[in-house]
Amino acid sequence: MPVAFAVLQVLPFAWAVGCVVAMTALLTAAWQRITDGVDPVQVAGPVGVGLVTVLAYRALDLESRARQAVAGQLAEEQHRTGALAERTRLSREIHDSVGQGLSSINLLLQAAEQAWEEQPATAREHVRTAAATARGGLEEVRRVVRDLAPAELADDAGGAALADALHRAAEESALGSTCGLDVAVRVHGEPVPVPAEVAAALVRTARGALANVREHARAGRVAVTLTYQHDEVVLDVRDDGRGFDPAAVRPSATRGRGLAGIRERAGALGGRTEVESAPGEGTTVSVAFPVAGGSGGDR
Numbered sequence: 426m427p428v429a430f431a432v433l434q435v436l437p438f439a440w441a442v443g444c445v446v447a448m449t450a451l452l453t454a455a456w457q458r459i460t461d462g463v464d465p466v467q468v469a470g471p472v473g474v475g476l477v478t479v480l481a482y483r484a485l486d487l488e489s490r491a492r493q494a495v496a497g498q499l500a501e502e503q504h505r506t507g508a509l510a511e512r513t514r515l516s517r518e519i520h521d522s523v524g525q526g527l528s529s530i531n532l533l534l535q536a537a538e539q540a541w542e543e544q545p546a547t548a549r550e551h552v553r554t555a556a557a558t559a560r561g562g563l564e565e566v567r568r569v570v571r572d573l574a575p576a577e578l579a580d581d582a583g584g585a586a587l588a589d590a591l592h593r594a595a596e597e598s599a600l601g602s603t604c605g606l607d608v609a610v611r612v613h614g615e616p617v618p619v620p621a622e623v624a625a626a627l628v629r630t631a632r633g634a635l636a637n638v639r640e641h642a643r644a645g646r647v648a649v650t651l652t653y654q655h656d657e658v659v660l661d662v663r664d665d666g667r668g669f670d671p672a673a674v675r676p677s678a679t680r681g682r683g684l685a686g687i688r689e690r691a692g693a694l695g696g697r698t699e700v701e702s703a704p705g706e707g708t709t710v711s712v713a714f715p716v717a718g719g720s721g722g723d724r
């Protein structure tokens with residue numbers, strides 16, 4: 426019997442069946458010779474056992490192959506899903522960090538070129554701001570690739586670094602705007618510790634929403650408001666621009682990833698997103714993330 430299993434393991438199925446049949450026939454013939462005389466039970470016994478062995482092995486073998494195939498498909502599927510999730514994360518983080526910085530640099534350099542002859546001091550200031558933005562952008566690329574929060578958010582116990590980061594995003598946005606956008610930042614409520622990835626999401630959402638204001642809103646004023654409530658932290662970016670119909674937004678191959686990225690990022694961290702807008706009525710983008718143990722009240 427062990428020899429039969431070894432044969433089934435080593436040879437292709439058809440050959441193995443031949444071998445097992447031949448082995449059974451040989452053994453039966455030898456047994457006939459020893460016992461001298463033909464007993465049908467003695468012939469049928471080994472043949473039956475041989476047959477059952479072959480069929481049982483065949484069934485086991487088929488099942489194990491099917492199981493291996495399913496495991497392989499599962500592993501491949503998991504790999505594909507993981508790679509896709511990472512690609513989506515990188516694309517939205519790059520959009521709202523480096524992408525926004527590059528558009529600021531572009532606008533600042535255009536403004537510098539225009540002021541070059543008449544207002545050299547202003548032009549130099551624009552170039553200096555563009556260079557600082559580029560340096561910050563380089564650092565951000567490294568952090569995005571390593572899935573780290575923006576550098577300015579390291580060791581943020583009292584929420585001061587988060588407020589500073591929002592001020593900086595607002596400043597860059599106002600500087601990068603060519604039509605004198607007024608950007609105000611306000612913090613309401615008593616700050617509570619916010620996980621680094623949530624703080625990073627708040628800053629990147631603000632940057633993404635501000636990039637949209639600068640690019641699409643034709644607004645005069647925009648207010649960035651961070652509110653600590655008892656069980657959540659909320660960020661609103663509200664502009665007084667021309668507004669749009671959020672239900673009518675259709676992403677193209679290369680554009681239209683901004684608002685979707687804001688939604689996906691918030692969703693991935695257990696938060697929610699609202700976009701309120703209508704033509705002629707300005708736009709408010711809000712994200713809210715749950716936090717543990719805060720308190721209400723204005724500051």
Ligand SMILES: Nc1ncnc2c1ncn2[C@@H]1O[C@H](COP(=O)(O)OP(=O)(O)OP(=O)(O)O)[C@@H](O)[C@H]1O
Pocket residue numbers: 637638640641642643664666667668669674679680681682683684685708
């Ligand atoms: N603050 C805003 N004011 C007016 N329209 C807006 C505002 N924010 C978004 N929109 C409209 O919503 C559309 C979708 O914005 P979204 O950020 O998703 O894509 P995008 O800015 O067109 O491209 P991308 O961000 O991928 O470079 C914009 O094309 C614009 O028409």
Ligand SMILES: [Mg+2]
Pocket residue numbers: 633636637682683684
């Ligand atoms: Mg956008």
